[in-house]
Amino acid sequence: MPTGLLFKDELQGFYKSKVMIFLWVGLPVIALLFRFLSAGSSGQELPFTLISSIVVSSIGGTLAAVMLAVFIINEKNRHVYDLFLIRPIKRQEIIVAKFFAVYVCVAIASAIAVLVGAVTDFATTGVLPATLLSDAAQSLATTLSMIAVSCGAGVLIGVISPSVLVGAILVIYGGNQISVVPLIPELLGLPDAAIYTIALALAFAAALLGLAAELFNRKQF
Amino acid sequence: MSAFVTLRDLTKSFGGFSALSGVSIDIKEGEIFGYIGPNGAGKTTTMKILTGLISSFQGQVTIGGYDLTKNRNEIHKLLGYLPQSVAFQEWRTVNHALLTFGKLSGLTETQLNERIPRTLELLGLGDVRYKKISQLSGGMTQKVGLAQALLHEPKLLVLDEPLGGLDPLSRRQFKDIVLGLAAKGTTVLFSSHILSDVQDVANRIGIISHGKIKKIGTLGELKAQFTQQRTIEVLLSGSSDKWQQLSALNGVSGVTQPQQGVVLVNLEKDTQEDQAINDVVAAVAKLGIRVRGVWLLEPSLDQIYFNYISEAEN
Ligand SMILES: Nc1ncnc2c1ncn2[C@@H]1O[C@H](COP(=O)(O)OP(=O)(O)OP(=O)(O)O)[C@@H](O)[C@H]1O
Numbered sequence A: 001m002p003t004g005l006l007f008k009d010e011l012q013g014f015y016k017s018k019v020m021i022f023l024w025v026g027l028p029v030i031a032l033l034f035r036f037l038s039a040g041s042s043g044q045e046l047p048f049t050l051i052s053s054i055v056v057s058s059i060g061g062t063l064a065a066v067m068l069a070v071f072i073i074n075e076k077n078r079h080v081y082d083l084f085l086i087r088p089i090k091r092q093e094i095i096v097a098k099f100f101a102v103y104v105c106v107a108i109a110s111a112i113a114v115l116v117g118a119v120t121d122f123a124t125t126g127v128l129p130a131t132l133l134s135d136a137a138q139s140l141a142t143t144l145s146m147i148a149v150s151c152g153a154g155v156l157i158g159v160i161s162p163s164v165l166v167g168a169i170l171v172i173y174g175g176n177q178i179s180v181v182p183l184i185p186e187l188l189g190l191p192d193a194a195i196y197t198i199a200l201a202l203a204f205a206a207a208l209l210g211l212a213a214e215l216f217n218r219k220q221f
Numbered sequence B: 001m002s003a004f005v006t007l008r009d010l011t012k013s014f015g016g017f018s019a020l021s022g023v024s025i026d027i028k029e030g031e032i033f034g035y036i037g038p039n040g041a042g043k044t045t046t047m048k049i050l051t052g053l054i055s056s057f058q059g060q061v062t063i064g065g066y067d068l069t070k071n072r073n074e075i076h077k078l079l080g081y082l083p084q085s086v087a088f089q090e091w092r093t094v095n096h097a098l099l100t101f102g103k104l105s106g107l108t109e110t111q112l113n114e115r116i117p118r119t120l121e122l123l124g125l126g127d128v129r130y131k132k133i134s135q136l137s138g139g140m141t142q143k144v145g146l147a148q149a150l151l152h153e154p155k156l157l158v159l160d161e162p163l164g165g166l167d168p169l170s171r172r173q174f175k176d177i178v179l180g181l182a183a184k185g186t187t188v189l190f191s192s193h194i195l196s197d198v199q200d201v202a203n204r205i206g207i208i209s210h211g212k213i214k215k216i217g218t219l220g221e222l223k224a225q226f227t228q229q230r231t232i233e234v235l236l237s238g239s240s241d242k243w244q245q246l247s248a249l250n251g252v253s254g255v256t257q258p259q260q261g262v263v264l265v266n267l268e269k270d271t272q273e274d275q276a277i278n279d280v281v282a283a284v285a286k287l288g289i290r291v292r293g294v295w296l297l298e299p300s301l302d303q304i305y306f307n308y309i310s311e312a313e314n
C-alpha cells in the first residue's frame, strides 16, 4: 500500500530533518514559558494543564498549516514530486500521506504539551483535580480536531500556491481562522457541542483534503 | 515489428505559446532514440507528456499497447524516467531514496537488497550509498537520478539529458549501460546536446526545432539525405605542390588546401565515392606524393544538425 509507505517515509523525513525534535520539545517548552509569564504578570495562577491546552490549540493549528503548505510548495517547486508521479501510484496518495504525517506529528506534540502541563500541575500542587483532567482531555480532543482542519487548509494552500510567500500569506489570511468553523456548535451553545464540533471538524478536514487531492490530480508538472 | 512507443500529433501550448505542434514519433522495442534540438525546442515537454507529468495536451500517446490517457498507471509500471534537473528531498540518503522509489515501483525488500548495491556499483556510486544526496556533487546527484531510473529494470527508459554533468569516463560507462540494456530489449528515449554521444548510441535520431520535428531517421539516413559537397580529405606528409594536379582527375570538381598538409578534393555531383577514392590513391602514388591518409569526409551529426536547424531558422 503506497500511502502507508509514503506516510512512513514522511515521518522518517521529519525525524531526519529534526522537525520532530522542534515540535515535540518546542511546543511543551512554549507552554512552560507561557505559564511562567502569566504567573509573573497576572498574579492569579491558572492551572498549567489549561494553559497548555490553550497554547497548543492556538499555535498547533497554525504550525500544522504552515508546515504542510511550505512543505508542499517547496517540494512542488523543486520538482521533487516528478520521481513519485511517474511511478504506479495514485497521485493523491502523496498528498494524503503528507497530511497524516504532519497531523500525527503535531497531534503528538500537542498531547505531550498537555501532558507536561498536567504533570507540572501535579508536581507543584500535589493534586490533580479530576474535573481539570477531563477538561483538559476534552479541550485536547477539540484542539486535535481543529488541527485536522488546519492540516486540510495547509494541504490545499500548498497545492494551489505558486510560491512559499503566497502560501504564507494565505495561511495567515485564512488557514488558521478556518479552523474556527467547527467551533460554531460551541459558540451557538448547542447541547453536546463538543461532539458536533469534532464531527464537523473531521468532515471539514476531509472536504479540504479531498479538494486538495483533486486539484493535485489535475496539476501539470 | 510494431512500435513500442507511439506519439501521434502531440500539440501543447503554454498560454498562447505553442511549445509543441504536431509531434509524431514511433520508437520500436529495444531501440535507442536520440532526441536533439536547440534549447527551448520542446524536448522536455515531449518527455513530460509521455511520462504523464503534463496531462493536458492534444494528441495521442501509446506505450506498450496502453493508451496514456486511459491507462497511465499501467504505463508507469513500464517506465523509468530521469528528469532534466533531478531533485530529491534534502534529508534523503542515496540508499533511502532508492529504497523508496524501488518499493513504489513494485520491487520487494529482497530484490532491493540485491539491486541497490548492484546498480550503485554499476554507476560507480558504491562509496556513497549511505551519504545524503544533498551532500553529493552535481554529477553524482545526476547518477543517483540514473540509478532510480534503472533500478526496477523498466521496459522504457526516458532520459532527459542524462549525460549532462557527467565526466568523460562516466559518459562512456553510461553509454555502455544503455547499449547493454537496449540489447536486452529495453527501449530508450533520451535527449542530449552532446551530439557525439547521440551518434555513438542512438539507433535513430529525431531533430526538433520550435516544437516541430524536422527530421527523423538513422544516422545513415540523415547522412544520405544531407545534401552537401562530398569531399575526400588527403593528409600529406612533407610539402609539395604536386597535389594541384589532382584537379585533373575524372569526377573531381576542384582541389583546395585549407591548411599546410591537408588537401580537400571536392567531388562532382554524380561521382561514385569508392571509385573516386581509388583514383585519388592511385594518382598520389603515381605523382610520388607522400600521404598519411586518404578518406571520405562524412557529414558529422553536428553538420547535419546545424543544417536542419539553420533551415528551420530561415
Ligand atoms: N510550464 C511552462 N510554462 C510556460 N512555458 C513553458 C513551460 N514549460 C516549457 N515551456 C516553454 O516551452 C518551450 C519548450 O520547452 P522545453 O523545456 O520542452 O525545451 P527543451 O527542448 O527541453 O530545451 P532544453 O534543451 O533547454 O532543455 C520553451 O520555450 C519553454 O519556455
Ligand SMILES: [Mg+2]
Pocket: B043, B044, B045, B084, B160
Ligand atoms: Mg529540456
